[in-house]
Amino acid sequence: MILQSTIMPEQASEMAWHVDNLIWFITGVCGVVGLGVYVAMLVFCIQYRRPDDRIGPAPTPRILGSHKLELIWSVIPLFIFLGFFAWGAYVYNMALHPPEDAPEIYVVGKQWMWKVQYPGGQRVILGQNALTFADDVGGAGYFEGLMVLPVGRPVKIVTTSEDVIHDFGVPAFRQKIDVVPGRYTTTWYLPTKTGTYDVFCDQYCGTNHSLMVGKLVVVEPAEYDAWLAGTWRPGPANRDKTGVDGSLAHQGRQLFMKLNCIGCHNVQNSKAPVLEEIYGTRRPLKGGTSVVADDNYLRESIRRPREKVREGWEPIMPHFDAAKASEEDLIKVIAYIKSLKKGDTPKRNEDTPAPVGAETEPKAGPTSAGEGKQ
Amino acid sequence: MSAVIDPTTNHYENTPPEAGPKSYLSDGYSIWSWLFTVDHKRIGVLYLVMLLIFFAVGGFLAGLIRLNLIQPSGSILENDQYNRVFTGHGVIMLFLFLIPAVPGVMGNFFVPIMVGAKDMAFPKLNIGSWYVWMIGAVFMVWAVLAGGIDTGWTLYPPYSTRSAHTNVVTGVFGAFITGFSSIMTGLNILVTIHRMRAPGMTWGRLPLFVWAMYATSLIQLLATPVLAMALMLLMVENGSQALGMPIGIFDPALDGDPVLFQHLFWFYSHPAVYIMILPGMGIISEIITCFSRKNIFGYTAVAWSSVGIAIVGFLVWAHHMFVAGISYYAALLFSLLSMLVAVPSAIKVFNWVSTLYRGAISFQAPMIFALGFIVLFNVGGLTGLYLATLGSDIHLHDTYFIVAHFHFVMVGGMVLAFLGGLHFWWPKMFGVMYSDFWSRMAAVLIIVGYALTFMPQFWLGYHGMPRRYPNYPADMQFLNVMSSAGYTVQLAGFLLIGTYLALSLFLGKKAGPNPWAATGLEWAVQSPPTTHNFEATPRVVCGPYEYSLNLTQTGETADVR
Numbered sequence: 001m002i003l004q005s006t007i008m009p010e011q012a013s014e015m016a017w018h019v020d021n022l023i024w025f026i027t028g029v030c031g032v033v034g035l036g037v038y039v040a041m042l043v044f045c046i047q048y049r050r051p052d053d054r055i056g057p058a059p060t061p062r063i064l065g066s067h068k069l070e071l072i073w074s075v076i077p078l079f080i081f082l083g084f085f086a087w088g089a090y091v092y093n094m095a096l097h098p099p100e101d102a103p104e105i106y107v108v109g110k111q112w113m114w115k116v117q118y119p120g121g122q123r124v125i126l127g128q129n130a131l132t133f134a135d136d137v138g139g140a141g142y143f144e145g146l147m148v149l150p151v152g153r154p155v156k157i158v159t160t161s162e163d164v165i166h167d168f169g170v171p172a173f174r175q176k177i178d179v180v181p182g183r184y185t186t187t188w189y190l191p192t193k194t195g196t197y198d199v200f201c202d203q204y205c206g207t208n209h210s211l212m213v214g215k216l217v218v219v220e221p222a223e224y225d226a227w228l229a230g231t232w233r234p235g236p237a238n239r240d241k242t243g244v245d246g247s248l249a250h251q252g253r254q255l256f257m258k259l260n261c262i263g264c265h266n267v268q269n270s271k272a273p274v275l276e277e278i279y280g281t282r283r284p285l286k287g288g289t290s291v292v293a294d295d296n297y298l299r300e301s302i303r304r305p306r307e308k309v310r311e312g313w314e315p316i317m318p319h320f321d322a323a324k325a326s327e328e329d330l331i332k333v334i335a336y337i338k339s340l341k342k343g344d345t346p347k348r349n350e351d352t353p354a355p356v357g358a359e360t361e362p363k364a365g366p367t368s369a370g371e372g373k374q
Numbered sequence: 375m376s377a378v379i380d381p382t383t384n385h386y387e388n389t390p391p392e393a394g395p396k397s398y399l400s401d402g403y404s405i406w407s408w409l410f411t412v413d414h415k416r417i418g419v420l421y422l423v424m425l426l427i428f429f430a431v432g433g434f435l436a437g438l439i440r441l442n443l444i445q446p447s448g449s450i451l452e453n454d455q456y457n458r459v460f461t462g463h464g465v466i467m468l469f470l471f472l473i474p475a476v477p478g479v480m481g482n483f484f485v486p487i488m489v490g491a492k493d494m495a496f497p498k499l500n501i502g503s504w505y506v507w508m509i510g511a512v513f514m515v516w517a518v519l520a521g522g523i524d525t526g527w528t529l530y531p532p533y534s535t536r537s538a539h540t541n542v543v544t545g546v547f548g549a550f551i552t553g554f555s556s557i558m559t560g561l562n563i564l565v566t567i568h569r570m571r572a573p574g575m576t577w578g579r580l581p582l583f584v585w586a587m588y589a590t591s592l593i594q595l596l597a598t599p600v601l602a603m604a605l606m607l608l609m610v611e612n613g614s615q616a617l618g619m620p621i622g623i624f625d626p627a628l629d630g631d632p633v634l635f636q637h638l639f640w641f642y643s644h645p646a647v648y649i650m651i652l653p654g655m656g657i658i659s660e661i662i663t664c665f666s667r668k669n670i671f672g673y674t675a676v677a678w679s680s681v682g683i684a685i686v687g688f689l690v691w692a693h694h695m696f697v698a699g700i701s702y703y704a705a706l707l708f709s710l711l712s713m714l715v716a717v718p719s720a721i722k723v724f725n726w727v728s729t730l731y732r733g734a735i736s737f738q739a740p741m742i743f744a745l746g747f748i749v750l751f752n753v754g755g756l757t758g759l760y761l762a763t764l765g766s767d768i769h770l771h772d773t774y775f776i777v778a779h780f781h782f783v784m785v786g787g788m789v790l791a792f793l794g795g796l797h798f799w800w801p802k803m804f805g806v807m808y809s810d811f812w813s814r815m816a817a818v819l820i821i822v823g824y825a826l827t828f829m830p831q832f833w834l835g836y837h838g839m840p841r842r843y844p845n846y847p848a849d850m851q852f853l854n855v856m857s858s859a860g861y862t863v864q865l866a867g868f869l870l871i872g873t874y875l876a877l878s879l880f881l882g883k884k885a886g887p888n889p890w891a892a893t894g895l896e897w898a899v900q901s902p903p904t905t906h907n908f909e910a911t912p913r914v915v916c917g918p919y920e921y922s923l924n925l926t927q928t929g930e931t932a933d934v935r
Contacts, residue, residue, distance in 0.1 A: 007833075009836060009837045009838060018765065019765055019766060019768070022763065022766050023760065023766045023769070023770075023836070026759055026760055026763060026766060030756040030759060033756070034752055034753070037727055037748075037752055038749065038752070040727050040730075041730065041749070044727070044730035044731055044733070044735070045730065045735055045737075045745070048666070048730065048731070048732055048733045049735045049736070049737070050734050050736045053736045053737060054736060055736060055738065055889070055890055055934055056891045056933060056934050057667070057891060057921075057924045057931075057932060058734030059734070059922070060666075060732060060921060061732050061922060062669055062920075062922035062923060063669060063671060063728075063731070063732065064669055064671075064673065065670075065671050065672035065673065065725070065728075066671075066672070069672075069724075070672050070675045070721065070725075073720065073724040074717055074720075074721055077716070077720045078713075078714075078717050081713035081714075081717065081759065081762075082710075082713060084759055084763045085709055085710055085713045085762075085764075087763070087765065088709060088762075088763030088764040088765040088766060088767070089706055089709065089764055089765070090765065091764065091765025091768075092702075092705065092706075092709075092764035092765050092768065093702075095765070163532070164533035164536075165530055165532070165533065165632055165698075167697065167772060169840065171769070171773075171837065171838025172838075174768070174769035175768060175769070176697055176768060176769070176771060176772065177697055177699070178697050178698045178699050180626075180632060180698070180699050181532060181625075181627070182626025182627075182630075182631070182632065183626070183699065185699040198838065200838060200840045201840070202771070202772040202773065202840045202841075203530075203772060204457075204525075204526045204528075204842040205533060206457070206524070206533060207453050207454050207457065207524075209453075209457075209842060209843065210453065210840075210844050210846070211845075321627075
């Protein structure tokens with residue numbers, strides 16, 4: 001019974017420490033001010049009460065106010081509040097900007113479950129969905145997975161939603177982020193303590209909003225690496241679901257071929273920009289503007305390619321809506337585009353049949369559509 | 375109520391201001407004399423009756439919520455039922471109680487009298503606003519009866535615009551209509567204050583309740599159209615999908631932007647919080663001065679802080695969206711502006727407490743409510759700082775901490791102020807006095823009940839319990855049960871109030887024109903007032919709170935009459 005025995009909820013991340021310090025600082029200052037107001041009220045109410053509790057005229061001094069006091073209790077609170085603001089902005093800044101080298105873990109929200117995708121291609125499903133998720137976990141009914149994170153290593157969490165707005169919140173990390181359909185939002189964690197923690201959906205999302213919950217387990221880095229490699233798996237229900245099945249980038253490469261992105265985004269016969277090493281660079285657009293090719297831009301360029309057209313190219317790309325490429329597919333394709341180095345774009349060779357059972361390491365030839373969606 | 379009863383006459387509309395004690399209550403008894411009245415006092419009473427009904431319904435729904443949360447797995451409601459119940463609670467309490475409560479009842483009833491006018495500037499617009507409000511309410515009730523709305527009162531798309539939610543269009547249309555009522559009332563009060571003040575009633579002599587209503591009306595007039603727009607767009611997207619011709623505005627699947635709705639919605643709904651609380655603050659200024667027999671400390675500061683809140687309140691809406699994926703710099707700006715809006719509220723609290731200094735304080739029910747307001751609003755206001763601060767908001771957002779915070783402001787603040795005002799002005803409105811002893815008991819019960827209900831929720835929120843959960847981890851049960859227990863204490867208080875106020879109408883002893891020996895113009899007329907309030911236009915000679923000189927605003931001696 002944690003709530004009944006302790007005042008402080010568990011702190012399991014770097015940010016938890018910062019947020020708690022801020023919260024208790026505000027509590028301290030507000031406590032002093034609030035108690036001051038209460039004590040003054042109490043003293044006045046006792047000292048100046050009417051002994052007979054009567055209604056009616058009474059001799060009281062005609063005090064109209066004091067400019068000096070008004071000034072004092074306007075300016076001092078203002079500075080206190082600005083202090084809260086500054087400290088809050090400092091913590092928020094930290095919460096919003098992950099270290100550059102943090103690996104990206106993708107979380108896709110869906111009524112009413114979380115689909116977690118690791119860079120290595122491992123997938124975990126949190127929460128339960130009593131309706132139709134046979135397609136996702138291979139069985140109906142209750143399913144419980146565990147999201148695994150390493151202690152002491154930062155991870156970046158990139159989220160999006162397939163349907164309505166959700167919110168991925170981990171109280172022990174003091175972090176939450178709205179999971180908005182149609183865009184990516186990001187947060188990051190630096191877990192500092194091993195253990196199992198609650199994941200809540202914090203934005204109301206329908207019937208089973210309160211069941212869109214799951215557990216997140218923080219383990220030692222060695223265990224984490226073993227788990228990623230498929231040799232250590234938490235939870236019996238997850239045993240056959242989290243093994244390595246090709247990295248996100250590799251799955252993205254397969255989709256890149258399957259969806260025939262390569263048909264135009266190739267080197268030999270380009271009808272569209274080659275996508276090597278474009279991630280994070282500034283891309284000039286038709287009409288003289290430009291945009292940084294971040295996750296959201298890449299996503300938009302697949303879903304609605306004609307919104308922002310690259311300078312020098314024709315708007316010929318078809319829309320890829322959710323029926324053609326799911327949110328999870330997009331994450332894979334974007335992971336692939338991010339991983340594309342100079343000269344990595346596969347050769348377009350439609351005459352060569354795809355090798356059966358393609359390897360994790362990209363080879364020279366393209367994989368066929370037969371490889372299929374995961 | 376009144377001595378002279380003449381049931382044959384029904385000429386309420388054109389009665390000349392004849393001398394005599396005939397009150398507005400005895401000016402016609404037929405149902406039509408109420409439904410077609412243009413008397414601002416009768417309209418206030420019409421609002422009061424409906425508001426109390428809606429408050430009872432909303433309170434009942436709150437009871438279902440608290441009952442369900444006694445058990446971690448939910449004790450009585452299915453998830454879908456629970457979602458409909460909390461949405462119903464929010465929609466009814468906000469659109470049908472909190473927003474129209476003080477402007478509709480006390481604003482209508484007392485603003486004209488307090489400025490020395492015989493009616494509102496636009497009496498027919500005034501009764502029109504009540505009808506418009508009722509039409510909106512009918513649509514909302516229809517939506518509830520037709521199966522309920524399960525989107526939460528915030529109506530975030532794309533959840534609310536998916537075509538399965540057909541009741542949303544009905545309910546939202548209701549809210550859209552009540553918005554017009556709000557605009558009409560706001561406009562009416564603004565014009566009344568500008569144009570109808572009695573001779574000598576300068577801006578510096580306006581009671582602070584009138585100042586607060588002025589600021590409130592400003593917000594109603596300027597912010598409500600934005601809500602109407604947002605709700606209209608929501609209905610278009612929802613309805614067009616139901617008709618099979620989707621028009622995408624907010625749903626990303628239709629190339630819309632869901633965060634756009636949040637901007638539009640909170641552009642109204644944050645100022646709406648001040649629509650709810652500002653009139654309450656005005657009531658507190660009236661009560662504190664009267665029961666401590668003191669001039670208000672810092673009249674100008676209190677008056678202008680209302681206007682300051684109204685203006686700065688327009689610039690803080692995105693603090694509801696710090697974790698919604700808005701830009702980093704927008705978040706910084708809105709956090710900073712939110713800090714500014716906290717200052718005027720702090721000024722008010724300090725001034726009220728200073729007013730008590732060297733007063734002659736008595737503790738009748740209105741005063742207990744007012745002191746309770748300061749205690750609870752103080753908690754609500756200070757906890758708002760946690761949420762305006764970016765770093766702590768990322769943890770506390772969308773948890774029970776928020777629920778506790780806004781209930782402390784809305785319920786601990788606004789509802790207590792409403793009850794304080796009701797008890798303060800009850801003898802004026804109906805000419806009768808309620809039980810002194812039981813009213814004090816009820817006030818204490820309700821204040822204790824509020825604290826017991828919502829204090830534990832701060833802890834729940836800090837420990838991460840999300841809002842709108844019909845079930846929760848088992849280790850959070852103790853605090854939830856505590857909160858539910860607090861509800862029953864409040865319920866006892868409300869039932870008590872309902873009982874003695876109802877009894878007072880029939881058995882209460884007659885109240886004189888000025889039972890509190892107060893100084894405002896409303897106490898210069900008889901209780902209950904005549905249809906045209908003043909027999910002769912009053913001449914105002916001094917400020918509203920000359921308790922130490924013991925002078926009413928018309929220059930007479932303030933005494934119990």
